[in-house]
Amino acid sequence: MWISLLSNVFLTGIKLLVGIVFGSQVLIADGIHSAGDIIATATAYSSMRLSGKPPDEDHPYGHGKAEVLGAGVVAFILVIAAVYIGYHAILALFHPPGETHLIALGAAVVSLVVKQLLYMYTKRLSLQTNSKAMMATAYDHLADVYASIAASAGIALGWIGERLDIHILSYGDPVAGVIVSILVLKLGFNMARETVDVLMDKSLSPDKIEDILEHLREVPEVKRIDRLRAREHGHYVLVDARLAVLGTLTIQEGHDIIRKIKQKVQQAHPEVDEVLVHLNPWYENE
Structure with a gap:
């Protein structure tokens, strides 16, 4: 969880800085999503610490559902981030496209590689420990993988459109932002449904x-x-x-x-x- 937290802080700073300096709408949106990830990871970490407490007089069955509540908070943050990303990406479609830069593309690619590694790492740990909070963090990293793929593709298309004078490709950045919002929204809803199932004591498969x-x-x-x-x-x-x-x-x-x-x-x-x-x-x- 500490690896995830520090990575999110680093990537948030990089994406927001590069996105603002070079005017990349999708990179700014992705950076804001990563900022939400910092809160989500901190919540998941706190819930894991609480869930590990032994049973007491008030909680004779233990504190295991604290992880589920943490996963619910992560799901909520993903949904809010998706709505924010989609809203601003749609607004960008009604304005002239900004100039794209390879530095912005490089930042998106770096984020993609780091997040893919973090997703595989945290998912493996979540399966080993059966931790809902860790699995929620893995899904959060997966959402970032989707976002980084779309961001990389959108920035690359915009750059190609500028070089080949294909105007429609210049909107690749905001279009990618819309795609990111849909993917993240779906992931957030799926996670929320799983959280509700556990809180409602749904039977095992x-x-x-x-x-x-x-x-x-x-x-x-x-x-x-x-x-x-x-x-x-x-x-x-x-x-x-x-x-x-x-x-x-x-x-x-x-x-x-x-x-x-x-x-x-x-x-x-x-x-x-x-x-x-x-x-x-x-x-x-x-």
């Missing part, structure tokens, strides 16, 4: 549920699976199962079965933090 069911069926003492629910709670998963076992078992035997079930599920799915098991009685003549 059918494939993951079925995989957990398969591991439960492998426990010989489990005679019937009455109900299985599983949901994300930030960077970890909570599982709730109602299982039927032989009704003549002792409390100690039931306790040992529950412990075996928890170990089996958590070994197969390290992201599962807690397995709540309720045992129902089962008899041979049922």
Whole structure:
């Protein structure tokens, strides 16, 4: 997260400086988007610190959803940035195009390379840690990749249009800004939808549920699976199962079965933090 934060500060300064000096609308818009990234990254970092706190009296299930709230803030910032970029890019279409410079193109290309590397790095870490805040940061970097691609293409087309006297290509810069806004807006909405799903305790995907069911069926003492629910709670998963076992078992035997079930599920799915098991009685003549 610190790497992302420092990179965003550096790229924001470069893009805004070059964009203002050389009058590149798309580079200025991209720089403002990167400025939003600084806030988004700081929010994601703060939410990750909070989510790592152990359960307490007021939050017995832990603080995992703090990451989800952080991801929601990032999604909101992306949407606001997209609207801002699109608005100013459309306004630029109704004014004479400015002169394009290769320095502006170089700044856009540098941003593209750095952001692509950051996206791959943070996405790999988010998959390893199952961190929603880290994944939100990765998506934020991906939005910047889209923005930098469009900015590079728009500035390049404008430069070519000037050299070949093709007037319509001179509007490549603001047109690229409109494309960037649409891509970033879509990314922001998708992230917001995922955040709402977690906050509303949406179930895990059918494939993951079925995989957990398969591991439960492998426990010989489990005679019937009455109900299985599983949901994300930030960077970890909570599982709730109602299982039927032989009704003549002792409390100690039931306790040992529950412990075996928890170990089996958590070994197969390290992201599962807690397995709540309720045992129902089962008899041979049922």
